Amino acid sequence: MTAQDPLDLRSYDLVIFDNDGVLVDSETLTVEVEQQLLAELGWEMSTAEVVARFMGRSLAAEVAEVGDRLGADVGARFGELLVERCTQAYADHLAAVAGVPELLDRLAVAGVPTCVASSGTPEGIAAKLERTGLAAHFGDRVSSAVEVEHGKPAPDLFLLAARKAGADPARCVVVEDSVAGVTGAVAAGTTALAYGGSLAPRAELEAAGGTWFARMSDLRISARPPRGV
Structure with missing residues (x-):
């Protein structure tokens, strides 16, 4: 895979997941x-x-x-x-989005760092991840909009998530399902992937700067090391 393959999650130093509509089907x-x-x-x-x-x-x-x-x-x-x-x-x-548990397992095996950046409150995020069995995948690697001055579509939340992980935003990928989220991810300088299994229209997600994909199984993890290794 190369830098021209945005769906290859192994190409990034950090995968930042939105929660609602991306991890949990809420x-x-x-x-x-x-x-x-x-x-x-x-x-x-x-x-x-x-x-x-x-x-x-x-x-x-x-x-x-x-x-x-x-x-x-x-x-x-x-x-x-x-x-x-x-x-x-x-x-x-509430349930996990189809394909998410398997994707998170594959990312863990491949050693690809992950975190959550959500507009929800810390308590709400935690409750949803616990209810769907996803909490163990992230531990305390969760950022909430209550921690920043401006929520999505501002870039603040994604910049915070990258900073907590010690990652360069330019080497991060954000998995989102809303126009506000994609807009914020692009403004933060990350690569924005737009999940098509939620409610926002594809044309609007792409117009905001997202690379659209239909299923979680479309996200790949290459067998090769990340760039720069």
Whole structure:
């Protein structure tokens, strides 16, 4: 494999995974809850509009936007109900994204470093990884949007994840599924891979600078050493 093969994860010093929609199959559940809740509060949106406006962003950013539109009290209520209803939905239905456990096993065997960079809270990220059996793959190598001033689509979260690992962002690859996430990964100077198994349209992910792929099995780990070794 060469540097022209972005899907070869062995070409990088660090693989940074988004959590929701990439590691855990939570985005569809979340968007359904968001759409229903917003309608109850007086802001009707299509599924596509919810995805475009909120997917990949932090809870704080969503609450602020709802507050700007419907009032601060409604925004705060939205945040409370969203956490409550999503927690129940995850308890009932959350699973690892197809192919992720096998991919993480292969990366571990190959000695490719990995971490998580998510818009979720530390508690929420941990709960989802535990529930889906993925927590042991990452240990404490997790970064949350609450640790940075600006969440996705800003580059801050990915720069933080790279800094924690002692990695040059230019030698990192980010696996994302949202336009906000891909935008932030590109702005951070990393290679952005856009997973097509979630909800964001392929054209928008590619326009943001992501290399689109359909299945986790499309991500390769070459038998050769990384570049520079």
